[in-house]
Structure formats: C-alpha cells, structure tokens
Amino acid sequence: MRRTAFLSVLMMVACERAQATERTPRTRLETNESCIGCHEAEALQWAGSLHNRSWTDASFAHAYSNEPSPFCWGCHAPESAANSPPEAARVGVTCVSCHLAPSTAGDVPSLDHPRLVPRELLTTQTCGRCHEFGFESSPSLPMQATLSEHQSSPFSEESCSSCHMADNSHAFAITRATASLKEALDATAERDGDTVRLILRSRGVGHAFPTGDTFRALHVEVGREGRPASAETRLQRAFALERAHSGMGFALEQVADTRLAADGSETTLELSVPAAGSATLWWRVVYERRDNPFKASPQTFGRIELAGGILEPGADR
Numbered sequence: 001m002r003r004t005a006f007l008s009v010l011m012m013v014a015c016e017r018a019q020a021t022e023r024t025p026r027t028r029l030e031t032n033e034s035c036i037g038c039h040e041a042e043a044l045q046w047a048g049s050l051h052n053r054s055w056t057d058a059s060f061a062h063a064y065s066n067e068p069s070p071f072c073w074g075c076h077a078p079e080s081a082a083n084s085p086p087e088a089a090r091v092g093v094t095c096v097s098c099h100l101a102p103s104t105a106g107d108v109p110s111l112d113h114p115r116l117v118p119r120e121l122l123t124t125q126t127c128g129r130c131h132e133f134g135f136e137s138s139p140s141l142p143m144q145a146t147l148s149e150h151q152s153s154p155f156s157e158e159s160c161s162s163c164h165m166a167d168n169s170h171a172f173a174i175t176r177a178t179a180s181l182k183e184a185l186d187a188t189a190e191r192d193g194d195t196v197r198l199i200l201r202s203r204g205v206g207h208a209f210p211t212g213d214t215f216r217a218l219h220v221e222v223g224r225e226g227r228p229a230s231a232e233t234r235l236q237r238a239f240a241l242e243r244a245h246s247g248m249g250f251a252l253e254q255v256a257d258t259r260l261a262a263d264g265s266e267t268t269l270e271l272s273v274p275a276a277g278s279a280t281l282w283w284r285v286v287y288e289r290r291d292n293p294f295k296a297s298p299q300t301f302g303r304i305e306l307a308g309g310i311l312e313p314g315a316d317r
Contacts, residue, residue: 028079028096029087035095045170046095054092059215059289059301075130098126123149128162131212138252146177153262155206163206168208175212178304181287184209185218185309186259189283196222196283196311198269200235202260209260210287214239217288218260219303222271225280225310232273233261234288277313284308 007153036043046052054060054076073080073088078097080088128147135143142148150156164174174180186203189196198220202209208214217236221229238256260267273281285307291299 014149024157028100029091029094030098031077032094032096034089035099039095042168043095049170049172050175051093051097051170051172052091053278055089056092062291062301063215063297069136072138078130094129114253119186124160124198131160135252141252141254143214146207149196149207149211149262153206154206154264160206176302176304181304182306185285185306187285189309191281191311194274195270195272196281198232198271198283198285199265200260200269200285201264204263205260205262205264206262208262210236210259211259215290215301217290219286219288220269220271220283221286222273222281222283224273224276224280230273233258233265233269233271279312279314283311284306 003198021178041145050057058159060072060076064076075089075093077092079091079094124147132147133143135141150160164172166174184202184205186201187198189198191197200220210218214237217234218232219232223229223231235258237254237259239252240255241250242253242255258267271283273279284305285302287306289301
C-alpha cells in the first residue's frame, strides 16, 4: 500500500515537472516571447523602436561592416551570449535585456514568472549598461558617457525614463524625433557686419547635447542667401592619437569636446562671411549622424535642421 502511494506521488511530481518544463521558458529569448505574448501594448511600441532595430539600423550596420567586432554585440545584440548574433539580432535590445537581471542567463528558475528587475530599480544605472562605456582599444576613455553627463546635470535626480519613456511608452522615439530635438535647442543669432554671432544652449536636456555615440554632432553653418555655406563648425567630441605617457607608441585621447554642456550653460560662436557687405545672410543649426569621425571624409547618414534664420543687412546689434 505504501509502495503504491509512493509511486503515485512520484508520478504526480514527474507530471508537474513536465508541465512546468512546457510552460517555463528555457532561454532568455524564449522568455522574451512570453513577455511579448502577455504585454501586447508595450510589445507593439517596442516593435517600432530603435531598441528593436539596434542591430539592423542602417547607420549601425554600416559602422559594423567597417569594424565587425564582437565588442558591439553586448549592446546591439545583448542576448547573443558568447556566440555570433544572428538569432539575437532579430530582436535587438529586448524586453529581457532591461527587465531580466543579467545574472539569470540560461534557464529561468521561476515556474510562474521570471525573476525581474523591479520597476523602481530600472533607473539610469540600467540604461548605463549600454550608454556608458569605454573604447574597446582604450577602456578608460569613454566612448559614451551619457550616464556621467546625466549625473552632473540639473536633472540628475530624474531617471532617464522620465524623458525617454514618457507615459511609459516603450517606443523610445524621443532619441530621433524631430520635434523633441528642436525643443532641446535654444538658439539665437545676431549680425555684426560680416560676422554672425550665435548663442546656443541646451534646453531641458539631462546630458550633453548631442550625447551618445561619437557619430553625432551639431553642424552650425552661415552663408549668403542663395549660396552654400561660407563658414561652418561642428559641436562634437574630437579625438586623436597622442604619444603614450610611457613614451612607447600612441594612445587614443579626447582632444576637444565642444558639445552643448549638460548644465545648460551658453555656448557662443562667431562665424564670419567675408565681404558680406549688403548681402542677406542665413544661418542654421543641424543635428547630424555621421560616419566614423576618424575618417578624413565621414559619410553623413541624417540631417535634421533644428534652428535657423535670415539676417538682413543693417540688422546689426
């Protein structure tokens, strides 16, 4: 009798384990499928986001084709684990990339719900896993420093999601939304003879502007009406190979950072149009995504005009 009861218990346990195996995702990507199945509204927003296209985005794909390093996988295909990223590339930065603790790679131990990072802990530190890191060749030199910039800004007490996930949207659209980028810039211009003086500052931005990868810049141009630019400059980070402190070889170093400061302080530029005389002048500030800044002639992937205007002759300050 006892043997029969014992066998019955074993059979029940085996049955429960089999059912648990069927309903419990075994991998992080399988877990992601169950996230999508239950959270349809968020999944639909994410499906149209840059997070979803983090591996297939045209500018990233171009950069990766020039420098196909596994170093890129950790942020652009974070679920690729230790192998090549084709499967993970299909979903890019997924639900589990942010919401599932990194330590739970592999089998998920919970039968009912995977172990999640609590919403209140999804702060700037979570974003910082992919938005603050060093160059592969020079780990101590930040390739992206958005987290540090945020911590030194007037908005350091606010989370990244307060701006980039307004109304809890998982579309993350603000990063390339024209209206949002225009709102982030306060720009005025005045004329003094042949010189155009521009006063620029970021507005309501919790980091340097532009932030993120080294391919982004603010392109400032001035010229005669109806003609190409006569003078221009770019607000961006600049790098160079400098002789190493040891005296042996060269090391990558940042030599300039002219971006708009995270604290919202003003940047004043003066650009001259030679012999402008009575000509009408134009000016504009353009947000650019560019190719590798170390190239002699970087390719530009996108231009969004953020501000601009016309300065008539005799309109000197």
